[in-house]
Amino acid sequence: MKTIAAIATAAGSAGIGVVRVSGGDAALIASRVFFPAGGNKQLSEMQGYTAAYGICRDAGGEKIDEAVALVFRAPHSYTGEDVAEISCHGGRLILRKLLAALIQAGAAAAEPGEFSKRAFLNGKLRLTEAEAVMELIGAQSEQALRVARSEKDGALYRRIKKTLSEITGMTAQILAYVDYPDDEIEELSTAQAEKRLRALYGELKSLLEDYDQARILREGVHTVIVGRPNVGKSALMNFLAGTDRSIVTEIAGTTRDVVEESVSLGGILLRLSDTAGLREGGDPIERIGVRKTGELLETAELIIAVFDGSQPLSSEDFALIGRIKGKTAVAVISKSDLPEVLDEKSLPPELCRAVRISSLKGIGMRELAAAVEKAVGAAGIDMSAGILLSERQRGCVRRAKAAIAEALDSIEQGFTPDVYCVHLDAAAACLLELSGERVSDRVVEEIFSRFCVGK
Numbered sequence: 001m002k003t004i005a006a007i008a009t010a011a012g013s014a015g016i017g018v019v020r021v022s023g024g025d026a027a028l029i030a031s032r033v034f035f036p037a038g039g040n041k042q043l044s045e046m047q048g049y050t051a052a053y054g055i056c057r058d059a060g061g062e063k064i065d066e067a068v069a070l071v072f073r074a075p076h077s078y079t080g081e082d083v084a085e086i087s088c089h090g091g092r093l094i095l096r097k098l099l100a101a102l103i104q105a106g107a108a109a110a111e112p113g114e115f116s117k118r119a120f121l122n123g124k125l126r127l128t129e130a131e132a133v134m135e136l137i138g139a140q141s142e143q144a145l146r147v148a149r150s151e152k153d154g155a156l157y158r159r160i161k162k163t164l165s166e167i168t169g170m171t172a173q174i175l176a177y178v179d180y181p182d183d184e185i186e187e188l189s190t191a192q193a194e195k196r197l198r199a200l201y202g203e204l205k206s207l208l209e210d211y212d213q214a215r216i217l218r219e220g221v222h223t224v225i226v227g228r229p230n231v232g233k234s235a236l237m238n239f240l241a242g243t244d245r246s247i248v249t250e251i252a253g254t255t256r257d258v259v260e261e262s263v264s265l266g267g268i269l270l271r272l273s274d275t276a277g278l279r280e281g282g283d284p285i286e287r288i289g290v291r292k293t294g295e296l297l298e299t300a301e302l303i304i305a306v307f308d309g310s311q312p313l314s315s316e317d318f319a320l321i322g323r324i325k326g327k328t329a330v331a332v333i334s335k336s337d338l339p340e341v342l343d344e345k346s347l348p349p350e351l352c353r354a355v356r357i358s359s360l361k362g363i364g365m366r367e368l369a370a371a372v373e374k375a376v377g378a379a380g381i382d383m384s385a386g387i388l389l390s391e392r393q394r395g396c397v398r399r400a401k402a403a404i405a406e407a408l409d410s411i412e413q414g415f416t417p418d419v420y421c422v423h424l425d426a427a428a429a430c431l432l433e434l435s436g437e438r439v440s441d442r443v444v445e446e447i448f449s450r451f452c453v454g455k
Contacts, residue, residue, distance in 0.1 A: 001081075001118075003029055005102040006110035007095045008454035014090030019098050020454060021084045021107055022115055027071055030084035032105035033057065033098070034069045043084055048073030056088060058101040065094050079115050080122030113451025117444065120436065127436025127447070128156045131389055134451055135218065142267035143217040150384050156393075157435055159386030163203055164431045170196055171424045174417045190411060193420070197408050200427075204401040211388040211397075213377050216301075218389070220262060220269030221376055224296045226324075227306035228316035232334035235359035236306060237274035240265060266369025268376065270302070302376055303329040309356060310338040313346055321348055330355065330371045337361050392447065396434035403427035 003023025021030050031043040036054040050071055056064040067088040077083040119125040132151035139145040173188050225233045240263040261272050273296055303324050307317055331347050337358040344354040355371050357364030388394050407423035432438035
């Protein structure tokens with residue numbers, strides 16, 4: 001397999017940049033570019049887990065940069081191959097010149113995800129763990145990071161293997177009894193088989209339900225902050241964003257257009273939209289903003305409805321309550337630093353427990369985070385249980401669940417055990433594809449093509 005090289009750090013200028021080389025000739029090729037200071041050993045002579053300081057030069061001998069090179073020897077590396085990683089100053093031009101020198105010295109440019117693909121092919125990563133690598137890189141909230149870290153540590157693989165073990169165990173017992181009737185093999189009764197199949201069906205169903213909840217943690221929740229003018233929507237937006245994203249004044253109707261920002265609240269990523277205050281009238285520009293607010297209310301996954309705690313409910317507040325009825329919403333009573341006038345008992349019970357906050361003083365934000373977590377259904381997710389991360393994984397579990405359903409149906413119709421064993425085999429094949437133990441080259445190529453170059 002050819003030796004590959006790529007810039008492993010993100011695009012843009014930084015204090016440090018890393019170029020990674022992997023393959024049988026990694027150390028040899030890197031030694032043609034990297035020259036240790038003080039006449040020390042060449043990289044090709046160094047043992048694994050060792051480092052050297054030196055200078056990188058191109059084929060013409062021109063200095064590229066000072067650098068530190070690390071050497072990893074197979075199989076004790078990320079890819080399972082010999083690896084050399086050269087760390088230099090993180091300027092894009094420097095890194096590009098270093099990569100060009102390595103390619104000229106004999107390396108091939110790595111394709112997207114090729115390092116992780118080699119780690120999978122060399123048995124260093126399971127397929128579910130490799131997919132978790134990109135989730136780790138892309139995590140934008142604490143909860144998403146926890147899920148990705150758990151999957152990288154093999155939580156999903158272990159959960160799938162447990163289910164797969166139950167399926168193969170049932171199949172083996174049934175076939176052994178059918179094929180060797182004279183041996184003393186315990187028969188799996190129809191009642192026992194049905195009970196175990198229903199348990200398998202329930203586990204696969206639970207995996208799919210967890211996926212829908214965990215999607216919130218990975219992708220974030222489309223959230224709209226709504227309320228009548230001057231109730232504190234923009235102040236809340238600014239507090240959560242940590243910056244003045246929305247203009248805040250005492251003049252009602254200041255916010256005309258939708259202001260958007262992604263924030264992490266209690267570990268959950270919220271894709272926030274601060275909207276124009278809901279009221280009748282206003283100038284033409286404000287009316288356009290109010291119309292946009294109405295459109296966002298229809299598509300939002302979560303609504304944060306803000307009510308001014310220093311004033312009683314108005315007709316506009318009651319109109320808003322009517323519009324969000326039946327939607328996922330959290331009631332926020334703002335301006336808790338002022339004398340309280342609004343009684344939260346006057347709010348409808350279908351809204352999540354009202355939270356009193358003061359954006360000015362940062363009061364009530366922990367309670368708001370808890371209310372949001374409860375409203376979106378993230379409170380009950382066990383981060384360490386093993387959660388599906390991708391549509392590919394969900395598709396595998398869906399097909400496995402359908403196969404188990406067919407096995408149950410065959411029992412109800414009175415078919416013999418060898419018939420529902422066919423459906424058990426189909427379910428096992430789906431889960432083996434999920435784990436990567438039985439997966440086509442096409443699927444592998446598709447998965448790793450989504451990775452960034454250098455990972």
